[in-house]
Amino acid sequence: MSDLLVRRIGRLTTWVGTPTVDAAVVIRNGRVEWSGPDRELPRGLGDGPQLDAAGAAVLPGFVDCHTHAVWAGDRRSDFVARLEGGDYVPGGIEATVAATRAADDSTLLRAAARRIRTMRANGTTTVEVKSGYGLRPDDEARLLEVIRRLDGTFGGIESTYLGAHVVPDGRNRSDYVAEVIASLPMAAAHGARWCDVFCDDGAFTTDEARQILTAAAGQGLGLRMHADQLAQVGASRLAAELRCASADHLDHVTVGDAHALASAGVVGVLVPVASLYTRSGRWSHAALLQQAGVTLAIATDCNPGSAYGESMPLAIQLACLEMGLSVETALRAATLGGAAALRRADIGHLGPGARGDLIVLASDHEVDVVAHLGAAAVTTTVTGGVVGRT
Amino acid sequence: MSDLLVRRIGRLTTWVGTPTVDAAVVIRNGRVEWSGPDRELPRGLGDGPQLDAAGAAVLPGFVDCHTHAVWAGDRRSDFVARLEGGDYVPGGIEATVAATRAADDSTLLRAAARRIRTMRANGTTTVEVKSGYGLRPDDEARLLEVIRRLDGTFGGIESTYLGAHVVPDGRNRSDYVAEVIASLPMAAAHGARWCDVFCDDGAFTTDEARQILTAAAGQGLGLRMHADQLAQVGASRLAAELRCASADHLDHVTVGDAHALASAGVVGVLVPVASLYTRSGRWSHAALLQQAGVTLAIATDCNPGSAYGESMPLAIQLACLEMGLSVETALRAATLGGAAALRRADIGHLGPGARGDLIVLASDHEVDVVAHLGAAAVTTTVTGGVVGRT
Numbered sequence: 158m159s160d161l162l163v164r165r166i167g168r169l170t171t172w173v174g175t176p177t178v179d180a181a182v183v184i185r186n187g188r189v190e191w192s193g194p195d196r197e198l199p200r201g202l203g204d205g206p207q208l209d210a211a212g213a214a215v216l217p218g219f220v221d222c223h224t225h226a227v228w229a230g231d232r233r234s235d236f237v238a239r240l241e242g243g244d245y246v247p248g249g250i251e252a253t254v255a256a257t258r259a260a261d262d263s264t265l266l267r268a269a270a271r272r273i274r275t276m277r278a279n280g281t282t283t284v285e286v287k288s289g290y291g292l293r294p295d296d297e298a299r300l301l302e303v304i305r306r307l308d309g310t311f312g313g314i315e316s317t318y319l320g321a322h323v324v325p326d327g328r329n330r331s332d333y334v335a336e337v338i339a340s341l342p343m344a345a346a347h348g349a350r351w352c353d354v355f356c357d358d359g360a361f362t363t364d365e366a367r368q369i370l371t372a373a374a375g376q377g378l379g380l381r382m383h384a385d386q387l388a389q390v391g392a393s394r395l396a397a398e399l400r401c402a403s404a405d406h407l408d409h410v411t412v413g414d415a416h417a418l419a420s421a422g423v424v425g426v427l428v429p430v431a432s433l434y435t436r437s438g439r440w441s442h443a444a445l446l447q448q449a450g451v452t453l454a455i456a457t458d459c460n461p462g463s464a465y466g467e468s469m470p471l472a473i474q475l476a477c478l479e480m481g482l483s484v485e486t487a488l489r490a491a492t493l494g495g496a497a498a499l500r501r502a503d504i505g506h507l508g509p510g511a512r513g514d515l516i517v518l519a520s521d522h523e524v525d526v527v528a529h530l531g532a533a534a535v536t537t538t539v540t541g542g543v544v545g546r547t
Numbered sequence: 548m549s550d551l552l553v554r555r556i557g558r559l560t561t562w563v564g565t566p567t568v569d570a571a572v573v574i575r576n577g578r579v580e581w582s583g584p585d586r587e588l589p590r591g592l593g594d595g596p597q598l599d600a601a602g603a604a605v606l607p608g609f610v611d612c613h614t615h616a617v618w619a620g621d622r623r624s625d626f627v628a629r630l631e632g633g634d635y636v637p638g639g640i641e642a643t644v645a646a647t648r649a650a651d652d653s654t655l656l657r658a659a660a661r662r663i664r665t666m667r668a669n670g671t672t673t674v675e676v677k678s679g680y681g682l683r684p685d686d687e688a689r690l691l692e693v694i695r696r697l698d699g700t701f702g703g704i705e706s707t708y709l710g711a712h713v714v715p716d717g718r719n720r721s722d723y724v725a726e727v728i729a730s731l732p733m734a735a736a737h738g739a740r741w742c743d744v745f746c747d748d749g750a751f752t753t754d755e756a757r758q759i760l761t762a763a764a765g766q767g768l769g770l771r772m773h774a775d776q777l778a779q780v781g782a783s784r785l786a787a788e789l790r791c792a793s794a795d796h797l798d799h800v801t802v803g804d805a806h807a808l809a810s811a812g813v814v815g816v817l818v819p820v821a822s823l824y825t826r827s828g829r830w831s832h833a834a835l836l837q838q839a840g841v842t843l844a845i846a847t848d849c850n851p852g853s854a855y856g857e858s859m860p861l862a863i864q865l866a867c868l869e870m871g872l873s874v875e876t877a878l879r880a881a882t883l884g885g886a887a888a889l890r891r892a893d894i895g896h897l898g899p900g901a902r903g904d905l906i907v908l909a910s911d912h913e914v915d916v917v918a919h920l921g922a923a924a925v926t927t928t929v930t931g932g933v934v935g936r937t
Contacts, residue, residue: 233914240873275922430920433868468921478823483630524623530820531858532665 160185160205161513161542164195167212167521171507172493176523182215184513184542192507208537208544214523216488218282218514218538219469220495220505223381223405223426223456225319226276226286227269227303230256232462239436249462250290250323257290257300265303272459273311275467277545280535282313282514283495283504285456287353289319294340301347308348313514313540315499317351317381318344321361321369334365341376351402352378356395358388363395370399379500385409386431397421403454403498407446408432408439415449424498425451427490428458429475435463443480454494455487470526470534477527484527513542550575550595551903551932554585557602557911561897562883566913572605574903574932582897598927598934604913606878608672608904608928609859610885610895613771613795613816613846615709616666616676617659617693620646622852629826639852640680640713647680647690655693662849663701665857667935670925672703672904673885673894675846677743679709684730691737698738703904703930705889707741707771708734711751711759724755731766741792742768746785748778753785760789769890775799776821787811793844793888797836798822798829805839814888815841817880818848819865825853833870844884845877860916860924867917874917903932 161184169180171192183191183202191202235249257265269286276284286307288300297320308314320337324330341352352373356366360383370380379402384392386406396404397417404418405426418425425446432439446453455476458464466472469491476487496505503512517537518526526534538545551574559570561582573581573592581592625639647655659676666674676697678690687710698704710727714720731742742763746756750773760770769792774782776796786794787807794808795816808815815836822829836843845866848854859881866877886895893902907927908916916924928935 231912231918233912233918236918237874237914240867240871279921434920436868436871464920465918466920466922471921477630478826481630481826484627522621522623524627528621528623528626528855530824530854530856531669531861532856 159187159542161208161539161544162203162205163208163210163215163515163539165212166195166210166215168214168523170214170216170523172217172489173506173508182507182515187513187541189507189509189511189513191509208517208539210517212521213536214518214521216516216518216523216526217492217505217507218516218540219280219491220283220499221276221281221456221469222285222403222454222495222498223428223458224284224286225289225458225460226272226284227265227288227300228253228257228290228461229260229265229268230461232465235462251326253461254290254292254325258293258296262299262303265300266306269303269307270310272467273307277311277538278535279468279470280516280538281469282516282538282540283315283499283501284313285315285317285351285499287317287319289322292320292322292325294336294343297340298343298347301344301349305348315351316349317353318349318378319353319355320344321354321366323355323360330365334368337369338372341373341378345376345378350379351381353381353383355383356390356392357383357386358390363391366392366395367399370401374399381405385414393418396423402500405456406431407442408437410442410445412445412449415446415451418446419450423451424454424494426454426456426498427476427480428456428464428472429480430466430472431458431464433475433479434465440479440481443476443482447482447486452494452497453486453490454498455490456495474527474530484524487527488523513539515539549577549932551598551929551934552593552595553598553600553605553905553929555602556585556600556605558604558913560604560606560878560913562607562879563896563898572897572905577903577931579897579899579901579903581899598907598929600907602911603926604908604911606906606908606913606916607882607895607897608906608930609670609881610673610889611666611671611846611859612675612793612844612885612888613818613848614674614676615679615848615850616662616674617655617678617690618643618647618680618851619650619655619658620851622855625852641716643851644680644682644715648683648686652689652693655690656696659693659697660700662857663697667701667928668925669858669860670906670928671859672906672928672930673705673889673891674703675705675707675741675889677707677709679712682710682712682715684726684733687730688733688737691734691739695738705741706739707743708739708768709743709745710734711744711756713745713750720755724758727759728762731763731768735766735768740769741771743771743773745773746780746782747773747776748780753781756782756785757789760791764789771795775804783808786813792890795846796821797832798827800832800835802835802839805836805841808836809840813841814844814884816844816846816888817866817870818846818854818862819870820856820862821848821854823865823869824855830869830871833866833872837872837876842884842887843876843880844888845880846885864917864920874914877917878913903929905929
């Protein structure tokens with residue numbers, strides 16, 4: 158956490174009021190102290206380290222509120238097979254579980270750190286990272302420790318326990334659910350702030366999810382759900398009932414489900430890269446959620462099998478071009494929306510007191526984050542006032 | 548054109564035979580002289596400059612056979628409006644024409660060079676670049692000169708005259724067609740090797756396209772067409788009749804059209820970024836063309852209004868995930884297919900005698916060009932045996 162003055166910003170978006178041209182931002186002790194037109198910079202705030210934006214646009218850093226960034230192995234054979242005619246089934250997760258269990262901690266940490274660095278280079282300043290490729294208490298604990306170490310190295314990491322990713326091969330369902338519940342104190346002890354359940358056809362039922370999430374709330378963990386991605390199984394309704402912080406995927410959500418989510422204040426997390434990657438052809442849920450008044454977030458879902466990619470700009474581009482969000486709606490969803498999904502008021506915007514997490518774009522206009530495909534959207538990522546090299 | 552020995556290639560794809568592991572490539576005088584297992588490297592070929600691939604996969608460089616990379620201005624307002632409910636119409640081209648006419652040569656060259664560098668960084672070693680934002684003989688000549696200067700700087704540029712992009716505002720159609728035809732010797736004199744016509748609803752009719760292309764062939768120019776993107780207007784049939792080198796876009800092609808293209812040896816150029824960017828929702832033509840036996844290429848269509856992006860990896864990813872091509876089919880289309888569309892036997896593969904145009908990937912397996920979305924797929928681009936810095 159440090160001091161920084163960012164000057165010569167061509168166009169500054171803070172989400173407090175309209176964009177300012179020829180702007181500056183003052184970060185003191187890692188927090189935004191002042192922003193406004195460069196020429197109105199108050200005396201005395203212009204000391205200390207400076208970053209010259211050279212006319213580029215600046216946005217709040219992206220908040221990627223749904224990733225599975227800790228894994229070993231690859232899923233190339235799944236991927237090739239799917240393009241030759243197969244469908245995505247959650248069973249492919251087992252291959253990653255086997256590779257992850259077989260990998261040592263330093264291998265897992267090195268691979269995950271590389272992914273976080275790629276995220277940073279693409280403008281992500283806060284990342285939620287889930288466990289869920291251990292699926293045994295000891296291995297889940299190892300993954301949560303890797304996530305804790307990532308936070309120690311990079312900062313800005315939110316940790317989620319996803320023991321309820323799938324029922325591991327050969328395990329009795331109810332025994333496994335009991336084990337997940339019994340592991341909740343372990344998860345909290347290893348730094349998890351959140352508990353997530355993959356509630357879907359082929360994963361956990363709503364009854365199982367209710368048991369796990371109710372117990373998680375009792376342990377002080379916040380709640381999130383993978384909901385109704387592969388089929389409408391009532392997961393969104395459960396997310397509303399339990400007032401989860403977020404319900405994610407939602408490809409098969411109904412209008413009624415969407416209204417329930419909106420009423421309960423559950424953030425709907427769109428993961429368009431997963432829709433593309435699994436060739437689901439489902440995009441219309443985004444408009445349906447938006448029309449129902451659900452607060453939207455956009456996340457990468459970064460994982461090896463169904464959304465292998467670290468890039469928030471790509472997720473934002475697909476949210477616009479495939480799901481039909483406007484540019485401003487998508488940029489808000491990728492910043493403020495992600496913050497809401499993590500129940501964080503201090504990130505996702507650059508109002509006074511916010512964390513000094515911002516990105517200098519490769520363009521003088523933020524529309525190019527969406528309009529310029531396949532290009533490096535971000536030149537510099539600042540976290541807590543510290544300038545990263547990307 | 549230079550000598551280079553590329554060693555420690557984890558997996559080498561040349562398109563001559565199956566991939567080789569632990570391989571090496573010898574480039575002499577800018578051409579591939581030998582490739583094979585590293586341990587079988589013949590004595591005497593191991594001298595001279597070396598590039599260590601450090602276990603990464605190597606592919607032939609991408610051949611981007613359809614771009615409009617020379618323009619000024621931007622089309623952000625179009626883009627934002629389209630996401631708020633409008634449709635893509637070719638009329639938007641006029642805004643770019645006005646900005647391009649107003650820009651001086653050095654501005655045009657600098658902007659285009661930046662795009663070519665981005666292409667290189669993404670693994671493109673040969674780029675076709677069209678004129679078409681001048682739409683007056685003098686301005687078209689300026690654009691063709693910019694393209695010639697790009698070739699002087701970068702090499703590997705194929706120049707295409709696209710005076711027949713749209714009928715400029717306020718011009719009489721038949722007068723304009725006559726002007727395009729009268730400009731063909733000028734185009735050839737300024738380095739154009741190809742003539743292209745945008746033959747579609749709202750652009751040029753098949754009769755107009757036939758007149759222009761027949762005259763172009765008489766001037767020794769090769770023929771290509773923007774065909775049946777916005778509507779089925781008979782453009783593909785004309786491309787087959789005239790034995791064009793390529794017919795591009797083809798979103799509205801019929802089975803009969805596809806068989807005509809296949810019989811005539813016309814390469815079908817897929818531009819999936821344009822389909823995404825314009826939100827056409829049309830992807831099935833790729834499978835239809837493939838089933839008819841049309842040789843496929845993949846290109847970026849890089850342009851400011853309907854496909855703003857320089858990345859062949861993104862185009863390849865969309866060709867797989869949206870159009871359903873297999874990974875190998877897509878990688879062949881992006882290399883060999885592009886070469887076929889440009890009637891070049893010396894690029895798109897790494898057989899003996901081919902140009903020493905190759906890319907070192909960020910992964911040890913070429914599947915990751917498609918499977919790892921939104922990431923930098925390429926670490927080093929080599930053109931004619933010269934190692935570029937990306």
